[in-house]
Amino acid sequence: MQIAGTVAHGRAFFDLLPRPLGFIPTMGALHDGHLALVRCAREECTSVCASVFVNPMQFGANEDLAKYPRDLEGDREKLATAGVDVLFAPDAAVMYPPGYSTYVDVGDMGTTFEGAVRPTHFRGVATVVTKLLNVVRPDVLYLGQKDAQQTAVLRRVVRDLDLQVRVEVVPTVRESDGLAMSSRNAYLSAEQRADAPSLYRALNVLRDALADGATKTQAVDRAQVVLAPSAAPDYFDVVDAFTFEPKERLEPNTFVIGAVRFGSTRLLDNLYVAP
Amino acid sequence: MQIAGTVAHGRAFFDLLPRPLGFIPTMGALHDGHLALVRCAREECTSVCASVFVNPMQFGANEDLAKYPRDLEGDREKLATAGVDVLFAPDAAVMYPPGYSTYVDVGDMGTTFEGAVRPTHFRGVATVVTKLLNVVRPDVLYLGQKDAQQTAVLRRVVRDLDLQVRVEVVPTVRESDGLAMSSRNAYLSAEQRADAPSLYRALNVLRDALADGATKTQAVDRAQVVLAPSAAPDYFDVVDAFTFEPKERLEPNTFVIGAVRFGSTRLLDNLYVAP
Numbered sequence: 001m002q003i004a005g006t007v008a009h010g011r012a013f014f015d016l017l018p019r020p021l022g023f024i025p026t027m028g029a030l031h032d033g034h035l036a037l038v039r040c041a042r043e044e045c046t047s048v049c050a051s052v053f054v055n056p057m058q059f060g061a062n063e064d065l066a067k068y069p070r071d072l073e074g075d076r077e078k079l080a081t082a083g084v085d086v087l088f089a090p091d092a093a094v095m096y097p098p099g100y101s102t103y104v105d106v107g108d109m110g111t112t113f114e115g116a117v118r119p120t121h122f123r124g125v126a127t128v129v130t131k132l133l134n135v136v137r138p139d140v141l142y143l144g145q146k147d148a149q150q151t152a153v154l155r156r157v158v159r160d161l162d163l164q165v166r167v168e169v170v171p172t173v174r175e176s177d178g179l180a181m182s183s184r185n186a187y188l189s190a191e192q193r194a195d196a197p198s199l200y201r202a203l204n205v206l207r208d209a210l211a212d213g214a215t216k217t218q219a220v221d222r223a224q225v226v227l228a229p230s231a232a233p234d235y236f237d238v239v240d241a242f243t244f245e246p247k248e249r250l251e252p253n254t255f256v257i258g259a260v261r262f263g264s265t266r267l268l269d270n271l272y273v274a275p
Numbered sequence: 276m277q278i279a280g281t282v283a284h285g286r287a288f289f290d291l292l293p294r295p296l297g298f299i300p301t302m303g304a305l306h307d308g309h310l311a312l313v314r315c316a317r318e319e320c321t322s323v324c325a326s327v328f329v330n331p332m333q334f335g336a337n338e339d340l341a342k343y344p345r346d347l348e349g350d351r352e353k354l355a356t357a358g359v360d361v362l363f364a365p366d367a368a369v370m371y372p373p374g375y376s377t378y379v380d381v382g383d384m385g386t387t388f389e390g391a392v393r394p395t396h397f398r399g400v401a402t403v404v405t406k407l408l409n410v411v412r413p414d415v416l417y418l419g420q421k422d423a424q425q426t427a428v429l430r431r432v433v434r435d436l437d438l439q440v441r442v443e444v445v446p447t448v449r450e451s452d453g454l455a456m457s458s459r460n461a462y463l464s465a466e467q468r469a470d471a472p473s474l475y476r477a478l479n480v481l482r483d484a485l486a487d488g489a490t491k492t493q494a495v496d497r498a499q500v501v502l503a504p505s506a507a508p509d510y511f512d513v514v515d516a517f518t519f520e521p522k523e524r525l526e527p528n529t530f531v532i533g534a535v536r537f538g539s540t541r542l543l544d545n546l547y548v549a550p
Contacts (some may be wrong), residue, residue: 004392007437099518100385101381101435102380102431102436103379103382104379105380107376107377108376109376112431130436131436134436134438135437137439156377161402161409162409164409164412183536243374265482269447
């Protein structure tokens, strides 16, 4: 596996990699959810590039960027073993040089749900992924379904800015008890960890209730009953998979989404309703 | 010359053109200033693409998009004669399909001078040129020096978003009396047209006064004396060519800029002070 820390160094590799080239952007601290994206890219593409970059722009002023888990050595080993050809791991000064001032903004769809809690988050995500796509110029962009709103935002950016890449969303990888894999799971106490799978159970109850003809209000109520008492619900909803606009019913191509707090740790999860 | 009206149709050409590929984005109503960009691209590149797209996003609510001069047949003939290989001429529904919501914003540098008069203008320019660069994927982007702030904004977008293109700024083409060529010159009455070259003369006075050691205030005063009485000055200044931040002196790599109004027509011009 080649490793590049600058755009020029990366371009020297990306231009020569046999096509199609698959790309997996990450913030590191890799778990099996990330590696599922690599496996998918490895199966479908001739070459695979991954990036590890903890993007300061997507953290709010009140969010602890310094505390975000980092393990570049471990990530490097996992990615090499998984068959990644090039790892792009720039530092912040490479991505945001002095005088940097440009933002990519997706408008209203970045202001609801996660965007309501983290007002500049999706602007940061949209900007860094636009930059990474311009550097790597892949044929396929692999995104995890777990961050459903992020997939909708990035599909929008790719379509609106005419980025010449296909977006593929890879199903969420779960622990054996149903908990969606996430870097944030490491922040949970033993008790919170035991209660955390109740988010997934609640989403299943919500989906099944809607499928049985319950109204959204009724379905959300039933879902919250299943939630562990230590989980404070942030939101439960059904949204269009592309626009992220709320839906009253379980329609094809929607996400059933939920966010809960365990103490200061927010967990997200969703179920995709296929067309 | 091939003509493409959709992204897919354009891509079929752009992918096959021998490199390097030069690109000239325009809003049509082409004059010899535009054709100087094409000649420059033709000399330096193996292939040349131009676009004609009157971009609604860079017009303000109070600006008359419908009134903007359009002459696609004439433009087509001029570009074909000048040796353009592919003309990309999409309509607004191709560039901004239903549900479009993404903007590229360069921050503070888009809010001064022209950006102060036209608050959403540079956001519209930055967005459409990002889109066009993603569609065409040229090696060199040719921009006219006449719109100096636009060159600074687009250099910033290209650098900040890691767009893999070199930016080349081509010197302003002038009428024999010194007036910078511009689509807006067509809006001038005979009397205004006769007075219009005084903007260029004023910029020369401003530059020479600064070179002679005058303060900026003194130099701007002297420049305004040269201006025809029918011209209402909007601003005169000296700015860094990359950041567009005002400078007190004539430094290397600055623009001496001016904007004046003749009735409802605003004219811009500038002199570049080379490094």
